[in-house]
Amino acid sequence: MSAIKIIKASNTIITMDPAKPRAEAVAFDSETGVILAVGDFKDLCTKFPDVHTDDVTTVKVLMPGFIDPHNHPVSSGATTQPPAYWIAPYVTRETNGKKEYPYKTWPLVEDFFRTINGDEKIPHDQPLIFNGLDRMLQGAPELRRDTLDNYFPDRPVLVLDNSGHAAYFNTKLIEGNPDTFPDKKPIGNPTGGSFGTYTAEDQKDDNKLVVGESNGRAYETPAIMSVLNKAQLGLAIPNALRSAALWYALMAKNGITMTSEHTYGANMLEYYVALAKAPHSPLRVGLYHMSTDTSGEPGDKLEYPSDSPGLEARLWKQGIKLWADGSPWVGNLAASFPYQDSKTVNDAQIPRDPGGTKNLNYTPAQLDAILDKYVWMGWQFAFHCNGDVALDVVLDAYQRALVRYGRLGTDHRWRVEHCGACRGDQFARAAGLGIMISLPPFQFIYWGDLLDGEIFSPEIGSQWVRAGDAVRAGARVSFHNDGSVSPPKPLLNIQMMVTRRPTSPKGKVHGPEQAVTLHDALMAHTMNAAYHLRRDHDLGSITVGKLADFVALSDDPYNVHPEFISELEVNGTWSNGKRIDPDAFVSNFPDDSTSPTKPHPHLAVFRRCC
Template identity: 50%
Template sequence: MRKINRTLISKSISTLVMCSAPLFASAEVVVLKAANIITMDEKNPRAEAIAFDTNTKKITAVGSLKDVSASAPNATVKDLGTTVLMPGFIDPHNHPFLSGITTQAPAFWIAPYVGYKSWADVQAKILKEDKAAPAGVPLIFNGVDKLLQQAPTPTKDVLDKLTPSGRPVLVIDNSGHAVYFNTASIKMLGWKGGKPPANPVGGSFGRNQDGTSNGTANETAAIMAVAGPILPKAIPHLLLSGAEWYAYMASLGITATSEHTYSTGMYKGYLALASVPNSPLRMSVYHMAVDADAGVKATWPDSSMVRKNGIKLWADGTPWLGSVAQSFGYLDNERTRNAEIILGPLGEKGMNYTRLQLDELLDKYSPMGYQMAFHCNGDVGFDVVLDAYEYALNKYNLIGTDHRWRVEHLGAARADQFKRAESLGVTVSLAPFQYIYWGDLLDGTMFKPEYGAQWQRAGDSFKYNIHTTFHNDGSVSPPDTLRNIQHMVTRTTDVGTVHGANQAVTLDQALKASTINGAYQLKRDTEIGSLEVGKYADLVELSADITAINPNEITDKVKVQGTWLGGKKIDTAQFLKEIKAIDPSEHQALGEASLKGVHSH
C-alpha cells in the first residue's frame, strides 16, 4: 500500500488573503471561522477562516482569521468551533430521480450493503411488507443481487409465494438490467392470457414454454413496459422521492452531482428541485443519446443550479450479469453458475453498439459542442471507445482543446489505456463501489486474481493527468464519499480485505477525486471544487480533520455535520417540506423518464 501523502498537514496555515473588493457592507459578508479549513487549493492549502458575500454567494477571502476579518471589518463572524471545513463533495455520476423513486419510501431498498446480506433477508422483508401494506397497493423493492445475496432469479412463481396478499410487486435487480414481478402485476398490466407483448427493440420478456410470462423483463424497453404502469400507483409523489435522494446525498456531504441518464421528461422535475430556497445540490445533466431529442438545447433559469453538459452513451453492460466487453472470461463455479453469469469472454460481442454506430452517434453530437460521456466496464470496450473518441476528436479538430470527454466506471481497464486517455484529453470517473462491495468476489471467484485483484485501477489512473474522479452511481451504491475515500486509500473491501494493494491511492489523490477533479469533470472548476476567491461558498462541515485520522478509521471518526450551498447552511428537512408542498400530479412523467436509464449501471 502506498504511503499517504501528508502534504496538507505539514504546510502551515496560510495567511494569504485574496479579496474581490477591499470592503463589503456588513449585511452582505459573513466570515466563518473553523478549527481547520482544507481548501483543496494548492496555492493556499490550509486556512483558518473564510468570507463570502451573501448576495453573490461567492467567496471573498480565505486565510487567517485576522486577515479575513480585516478584509471585511463589519462582517458577521461565525465561529464553528471544532468543525473542519472542506469544499462540498462532488459525485460526478449519479441518477437522483431513478435512485429516489426506487429506494426511498414508500419503495424499499433491499441491496446487500444496506442490510440485506442474504436471499433469506430479502424474502423476510418482502413477506413483512406485503403483510403490512394496505390491500392492493403495489410494492416496489430495489437491489436484489444474485452474486452477493446468492439469490435465485425471482420469477413470478418465486414472488407469488412471497406475496400471499395477491398485491402487485415489482423487484428491481441491483444491476438495473432486469425487473421481476408476480402474477398480480401481470394482471394489472392487462396482458391477455398472461402473455407479454412482442419483445421491444433492445429488450425482452421472460416466457414460459406456453408463452406466458415468467415474471421477468430485461433491459430498458421491456423494463419500462412493466414498471411504467406500476410505479405511479406505488409511488404517489415521484418528485418527493427524487428530493429524498437529494437530501440523502447532502447528508453525506455532497453539494454537486449529475444526472447521467437525463431525458426531457425530467426537465420540470429538476427545475422544481432547484427552485426552492433550500435546494442542496448543483446538478449537471447528460442526455441519453438514444433519445431523438438528445441534441436539443436545454436551459434552466439558474444555470448555476442546473445545466445540460453533454450526451450519455453506452459501450457495454454490467459485470454483475456478465454482459461486459472484456478480453477475459469469468471463472466457472457454483457462485457464477447460480447467478446465471455469461462466462465469456464476450470481447466486442459485449458492445451495445457497433463501431459504425458509435461513429454515427459521435458524428451527430460532436459538432454541437457537447461533452461526451461513455458508460464502459470492459477493457475491450474501453479500447473501442478510445478508438471512436480519437477518430471523432481528430475529425472535428478537438484534439488539444478543452473538450473533457469522459469515460465512466472502467472496472476492467488496463494501465496503458489511462495513458492513451491522457493523450486524447479524456477524463475518467472510476466506481470505487465495484471494488468495495464486490471486491472479495471479483478476486478469485468471478475472475482470476490477475484481473479481479486489479479491478478499479485507481492507483494506475493517477499516474496520468486525466483528472480521475470517484462516483457512486446511485442507486447501485449509497452516495458515500467518505467511504470511497477510505477504501481507495487503504485498498480494502467493505469487510477489510486487501486485494491489489498496488492500486491504493494517497489521501491527497482521493480528496481531489472527490472535490476539484469532480468539478473539472463537470466543467465547473472555475465555480466549485476548491475554496478560492470567486468560487461559490459550497462547503461540507466535518467533525474532524480527515488528514489527521488513520485512514482505516475515516468512516468511524469523521462525520458529516452539514453542508452549505452558495453560503447558505442547508436545512434538508425544510427542503423536503418545500418539495412536499408541490402538486405531485405535475410530475407523474418522472416515473417513465427515470426508467429510461435503468440500464446505465
C-alpha cells in the first residue's frame, strides 16, 4: 500500500477551482493530506506508478467537502441528540420508507409530551430537555410553568425555543434549583438576559399563581444557562461529548468537512480538543470566541494541550463573536418594519411593532468599546444581525473601527451573520467595506411560505434572505445552517437558493429575483465559506497543494433538475486524505457514564445563537 491514493470519479470531479473546473481523478498523500495532482486518471497513474489498484477509490461525483461556516456543534449535540428530544417541526422520521414529520404541529408535540411522561423506563428524577419548539411553525402558545405542569406534574422539564432565545420550564425543575430560584422566585436578571415572573394579571386568571414567582420562562442565553443547576444538567445530559460526536457525525453524513463554533467559550476547549483528536474526526472547526465569555479571555490565543501537537489545522480560534439583535421568530430582531396582523403572529403572541433600535443589544458607544478591545489584536469579527436596523448599526460601527485603525481596504474579512431581513443597498455597502456576508437559507426554507404575507408583508417576506442582491452587490456570500436552529443540509440550502421554492416541487416561488446560480450556491458552501473561515489558501477547492477534504455525491448537481438537488446522496467524506467513517468516530465516545473521555458537564452546552 502506498501513502499516495487516487480517487477516480466515474462521472466527474467538480473542483470549484476556476483554473481547472472539471477533472476525472485526484491524487493525494494520505499521510500529509496534501493534494498532489488533479487531472485525467490515466495521466495520474503514469505519474504515480507505485499506486496499486487497492489505493484507488472510485466514486460517481467528487467535490471539495462542504463547509458550514456558522454552526454550534457542542450545544447542537447536547440539545438535539439523545437523551435530549429534538422536537423541531422539520425533524423527520422514516416509517416503512415513508417520511413523516412527528412534531409538525403543537397537538403532535402535546401527544409526544404525554407519551414521554408515561414512559416508565425514564428515571423520574432525570430532567428532560426538549429542544426546537417553534411557536409560529407549530402554532404553539408561549409556554408557561403552569401549562407545562399539566404535561409533566412530577418530573423536571426544560423546553428550549427553536430560536435559542427563550426557554420554558416546569415547577419540578424550579424546585430542584434553589440557587437560581430561591422560594421559586428568580434571583434577578443577569446581564443580557431575563426571567419571567407571574403578574397580578396572571393571578386574577388563576388564584393559585403566586405573584413574583418564576412563571417558567427565561429569555436569552445568560438567563437560559442558569435555569438548570450543575447537578440537574449532569442528569439531563450525562455525556455531552458523545452528544457532540453524534452531531459531528450528522454533519459528516450530510457532506460537511469543515465548520465553526460560533459561541465558543474557553470552557469548551476540552470538548473540542477531544473531538478533534479522536480517530475518524470528520470536521475541522474554527472557533469564534464570544465577547461575553466569562470562562476565559476572548482575545487570548488558543492554548493547545501539550500532548496534542499539530491540532492547529483541525481546530483554531478564528475570531470574536457578538450579537447585535435577536430573532425574527420570537419578535426581538431590530427591524424597520412591523409584523403582519395575522393569525400566525397573533397565535405566537409576538409583538407586532417594528423592533427598531430598542431590540439592539448594544449602544453605538458600547460597540466601539468592544471593537477597540480586539481590533488591534488582529481578530476577525462575526456579528449576529437579523434585522435591517441591526445591520445599519453594525456597518456604522465596523466602518468607524476600520477607519480608526487604518484597516479600510485591508484583508480583515469581518463578517455579518444571517441578515435575513437585510437589503441589497446594505449588502452593497458591506461589500464596499470588505465585509463578508453569511446568509441563512434555512430561514427561507422552513419559514419562507409564512414569511411572505403571513409573518411580514409580501414586500418584505417574499424577499427574505436576499442572496441574489448579496451576490449582485459583489459580496463574497456563504450559507450556513446555524445548528441546532436547523439541521445541517448544504444540498438543501443550495437547492432552495437556486429555486426559491420552499415547498418543493409545487409550492409558491418567493422573490425569484433573489435566486442565485448553481455556481454561486456551490461557492457559498465551498470556496466562499473557506474564505470566511480564512482557510481558502488550503481548502475550499480541489487544487494541487491544498488539503484533501472531499465529499462524494451520487450525481452531478448540474445534471439533475434543481428541485431535486437535495435528493442527491452523500456517498462519503474525506478529511485530510482519510476516508471518514462517522459511526466509527461516534464509537470513540461510548454511551457509558464511566467513560474516561467524558469531561464534567457544564453550562456551555446551552450557548446558541439565533
